Amino acid sequence: MIKRLSVKNHETIAKDTFALVLKGAPPHKPGQFINITVPGEHFLRRPFSIADQEDDEILVIYKVFGSGTQALSEVKIGETLDCLTCLGNGFGMTKHKHVYLIGGGVGIPPLYYLAKALKKHAIDVTMVLGFNTEADCFLIEAFETLGTVIVATLDGSRGIQGTVLEGLKDHTVNYYYAVGPNPMLKALTSIYKDGEVSLEERMGCGFGACMGCSIKTKHEPKRVCKEGPVFKVEELVWKT
Amino acid sequence: MIKRLSVKNHETIAKDTFALVLKGAPPHKPGQFINITVPGEHFLRRPFSIADQEDDEILVIYKVFGSGTQALSEVKIGETLDCLTCLGNGFGMTKHKHVYLIGGGVGIPPLYYLAKALKKHAIDVTMVLGFNTEADCFLIEAFETLGTVIVATLDGSRGIQGTVLEGLKDHTVNYYYAVGPNPMLKALTSIYKDGEVSLEERMGCGFGACMGCSIKTKHEPKRVCKEGPVFKVEELVWKT
Amino acid sequence: MENLKVTLPGMVLQNPIMPASGTFGFGFDFVDYYDINILGSIMTKAITQHPRYGNAVPRIAEVTSGMLNAIGLQNLGVEEAVNAIFPRLPSIYRHKVIANVSGSTVEEYVAVIKALNKVDQIGAYEINISCPNIKEGGMAFSVDETMASYVTKACKAVSEKPIYVKLSPNVTDIVKIAKAVEAAGADAITLINTLLGMRIDVKTRKPVLNNIYGGLSGPAIKPVALKMVYQVYRNVSIPIIGMGGIMTKEDVVEFMMAGASAVAIGTGNLVDPMICHTIVHELESYISSLGFEKIEALVGVAHG
Amino acid sequence: MENLKVTLPGMVLQNPIMPASGTFGFGFDFVDYYDINILGSIMTKAITQHPRYGNAVPRIAEVTSGMLNAIGLQNLGVEEAVNAIFPRLPSIYRHKVIANVSGSTVEEYVAVIKALNKVDQIGAYEINISCPNIKEGGMAFSVDETMASYVTKACKAVSEKPIYVKLSPNVTDIVKIAKAVEAAGADAITLINTLLGMRIDVKTRKPVLNNIYGGLSGPAIKPVALKMVYQVYRNVSIPIIGMGGIMTKEDVVEFMMAGASAVAIGTGNLVDPMICHTIVHELESYISSLGFEKIEALVGVAHG
Ligand SMILES: Cc1cc2nc3c(=O)[nH]c(=O)nc-3n(C[C@H](O)[C@H](O)[C@H](O)COP(=O)(O)OP(=O)(O)OC[C@H]3O[C@@H](n4cnc5c(N)ncnc54)[C@H](O)[C@@H]3O)c2cc1C
């Protein structure tokens, strides 16, 4: 759907990281994303995961990366944004009683909405959250209300020193959901075979029209925006 | 000079016609213009004459014509506009004791600033102002404080019916200053030989760099933005 | 809507607005947004003889007022198109469509056309001899008169429907190529495919696209497209379908005044899925405000 | 500023930033805005053998993220340039400049060069064989290898300074032309001149430009320009001066990473007279933030 959503709240929550609350949204599933027209001379939309939803209010957590997210960060409360909503398929539900949610950097936001949903289904969650450094950390306290949280920072300034892989040492991972940079996902999926990951790809449209985000999977090409962004670990093939 | 001028006042004064007061401007001479970066995706600047100046406040009167002036009309008080100021040469002073100021439509604004300047030099002015219809009329009362005003409208809804040429019938024009659409100026200059007119041309820069606005004159090509926009009637050659 | 009717070889369109090939799939991704039956026609995604994955990602880069793509003609191949896609198409779209035929060899174009001939809903073929994103064939056919003429003739020989040939703007003399395909029997010309371009990521110090080069589309290319439509219109007699950067009703009118009998909107669909819908609904009153009753009267008026 | 130094044939530039030909005159219109001595060099407005008025107005049209111009090489002719303009130039600019030499015939290029050879302040000639806005000659030389090579040789034969040849992007194969002028003795290549484009005024139903077609410049053409610089860099050994849509320091870096040894900013000067000043002042700290000490290290890094 195309919707003009109004900015209900917009604040910085960590280094270069913003929490944006948009009002007027239809219901989203955890793992879905929206595609936002950012202000200024940016031709393409910018895709962001849903970090939480309550009624018609969605939360997006994003990091300023280039000029589009920079422009987005300057949007004020009360302004409206043109959004394509309810994009992609969400995470699948699971029969496991306990799962791991593994996130790196701005891959973490969608896991929050997922954790809440799993909780409702009485599934226990352990979160393993990786950041560069303490200044980048966000949402940790919120996650702690939902289950065990393990934090890993590359420089050791908060939690364990190292990547999420360090955080997973000594754990037995039955099933997991992971979102984060490709190198992290590649490493994870080479070790842990049963789970789902959400991928990012450069997008022309975000709703299946352009084939811009199409990746090879075990059986056939799939569009990250349409058949994804969540994929089963077993169907992934990584470019070498 | 490049200046960011702030919008001090902005109101509609006639059909599709706006008065814009900008603060922070250096001194301009009557007949000079500014070149404004309008909001939105407009690549080139838009040129507008100075309709009046008091201290560092300039008045611009413009009509919504296309998308750039439309965007300009939405600018709010307090916002700032990026302007190239003090462009072109102004009108020349005259030894005549009485002159005519002849304007058509949005050619009229610069004549107001000129009329005030002439008045200061104790030169009497008769204004002949042409509009399409009564709804388009503006600035008439202000002009009336400066001298005799003859209004002509094409449909006769205010003043004389016809063009400014009708308004000039029975008058002996010693010297005049005219601004308006090319057909009006062409007709005027074919009858009245002693005066100055201000021309409009599509501009790439507005300050002499691109040769975009260069017109043939009797002796050599001249840039409307740099050697103009005011030209002596005797130097003009009209395309046939 | 009668006033918006336009005629192309083999087809009557209720209006001149079509989505351009590769930016609309076969329409299935748009039915959530609007009833696509309002479209004059649909130019389908490229169809090749065999399934193609296309180029490795990243395939998309943003540029000022446009984008680069290096999809590389990803599609399921003609067999799947005939057996699985076209049979489902009438459920979402009831008018004739224009099938975009692509290939790396002349034999491939011919094979695709032969296989598609039996599909009733196809009103015409758009022969894409101008895709800049495949190494073999593709654009090579459109930059050379002899080749362009040769492909056109071969397609024409086997086709049971009109042939529209889609040309590349990456040429020294578009008129030469246009005349060559006209002489070879093309029923219409579609103009333009993408311009070649690239972006470099200053942080990684590498081209953004895995393919290095990509096709530039969107408003950035509109003046180039318009000029080619205008120029070709002066030099050929067959109809032209114009495209390149159309985003608004004004753009549609500019292309038709330049000489296009119908237009296609490509990249616009990607950033605004409702764009064709919006334009279709605005068009009649807009042309009437410009003093035209029937849209066909716009075609070529800028030539005086 | 030592880190910004770049070297071109016959010239050492304090930095790689130059205004492009035709958008800066000879600099006199910019001295009110800033001290132009900070510029690496200046590419002058075209100089032809005789004075030229150029095309009738309107000569300018706005397009999305760019503009069209059809100036038609208006200039006072080489005699006036030598007698009246160059003698005044040292009062506003003390470094060497690059004189843009234009013409309709080979003889004209040769005559202009001969007349300019005696001007000390000229460090090199930019032979403009790519102006799209004159009917005779101009672009015709740049779309054909043989002609491009012929003009280059003729200029080289009479020139006492290095010859940089400015190519047109309106060609099927820019590499072919670049190789031809390299083989003919060009000392450098400048890329790109404007793309051909047009606009139609929907109200008057006529082309906006009196000349109908014009040259498209500005950010809209950047991806095309960048691709040509990248492509030519892979295929010739002489230096490239890159231009086309540069508006920011990032753009400068993209062009240099693609293979440009120096860059020129054209249209940017028209909408922001301070643009070159701004970029010159930001450049050193910007490249350092990207991990480069000397700007020459950027040249061609995108090729890996
Ligand atoms: C499905 C999905 C969900 C995402 N969710 C989030 C989120 O919740 N929070 C968050 O901070 N970021 C998220 N991202 C990444 C986010 O889209 C990019 O950071 C953003 O597009 C960068 O835009 P920019 O203009 O700042 O960067 P620029 O580099 O200037 O952008 C240039 C172009 O590249 C594209 N691009 C750049 N980086 C990415 C990327 N990582 N993925 C896709 N396109 C990219 C931009 O969209 C734009 O088209 C998500 C991406 C995808 C695909």
Ligand SMILES: Cc1cc2nc3c(=O)[nH]c(=O)nc-3n(C[C@H](O)[C@H](O)[C@H](O)COP(=O)(O)OP(=O)(O)OC[C@H]3O[C@@H](n4cnc5c(N)ncnc54)[C@H](O)[C@@H]3O)c2cc1C
């Ligand atoms: C020296 C000078 C002084 C002017 N003073 C005034 C004034 O005081 N009040 C006023 O209302 N108008 C004035 N104009 C005309 C004004 O510049 C145009 O109406 C305006 O540029 C139209 O912009 P647009 O985006 O609305 O129109 P569009 O048609 O969308 O503009 C497209 C392009 O054409 C140019 N253009 C269109 N019309 C004109 C024109 N008449 N002259 C020059 N360029 C044009 C625009 O600047 C733009 O580059 C003046 C023009 C000049 C040259």
Ligand SMILES: Cc1cc2nc3c(=O)[nH]c(=O)nc-3n(C[C@H](O)[C@H](O)[C@H](O)COP(=O)(O)O)c2cc1C
């Ligand atoms: C993502 C994308 C995919 C495309 N795929 C095709 C294609 O498969 N076949 C084709 O003939 N043209 C293809 N094109 C070109 C468009 O049909 C159109 O000619 C071009 O993009 C110019 O129009 P626009 O500026 O409106 O997009 C594609 C364009 C884009 C942006």
Ligand SMILES: Cc1cc2nc3c(=O)[nH]c(=O)nc-3n(C[C@H](O)[C@H](O)[C@H](O)COP(=O)(O)O)c2cc1C
């Ligand atoms: C108004 C204008 C005039 C130009 N005149 C010339 C010229 O005289 N000689 C020339 O070689 N190029 C000329 N050019 C081309 C520019 O030098 C440059 O190659 C082109 O505009 C692309 O760069 P840009 O996008 O930065 O403007 C002109 C361009 C413009 C916009």
Ligand code: FES
């Ligand atoms: S982004 Fe267009 S298909 Fe996925």
Ligand code: FES
């Ligand atoms: S507008 Fe550029 S010289 Fe006058």
